Amino acid sequence: MTKIAKVTSEIFAPWVVLVLLSISVPWRATNHDVLSTVLWGLDIVVFCAVIPMAFIVRGARRGDWDGHHVRNREARAKPLVVAFGSTAVGLALMLIGHAPRALVFMAIAMLVSLVVSFVITFWWKISFHAAVSAGGVATLVEVYKSLWLLALLLVVALIAWSRVVLRDHTAGQVAAGAILGFGLTVLVFLGA
16 A cells, blocks of 8 residues: 555656646647747746756755755755746746746636645645645646546646655645645636
């Protein structure tokens, strides 16, 4: 059981989910234009996944926090600030380059979620695995205009289960993360 939870937690880590979204969301948002998909996908990968994850891995190697999942709540502030700053740069490039609206709203939803998560992190350890994956589902439902994609919430439940089994979060922390990620993403797209 623990082995399955570890594998699930790694293959659906927030940065991996963002890499998957960097392919699927631009593909639809650019009407299947390969070059635009690659360019906007690279923006998402570099600024929303690679730079924040590189900072986290570097900090883990230096002993600034306990690992690449930053399990100790007190150490999460710096990685969140870097993730916010890097995502903001990615969003700025999207705005300058006239990215499709869906990509802009996805980046705004990520920024809003990071701000809310940052505030919550001062007193509680909300699950970023659950928040990012649930926000990803909400983004896909909105971009592809398909309620069938809500079935991916079963994957979110699997991810949440893995985080609880590994004792990285409580059931409440993963539930709150999923609600935050999904809810804020829906609100951002509704405000579009």
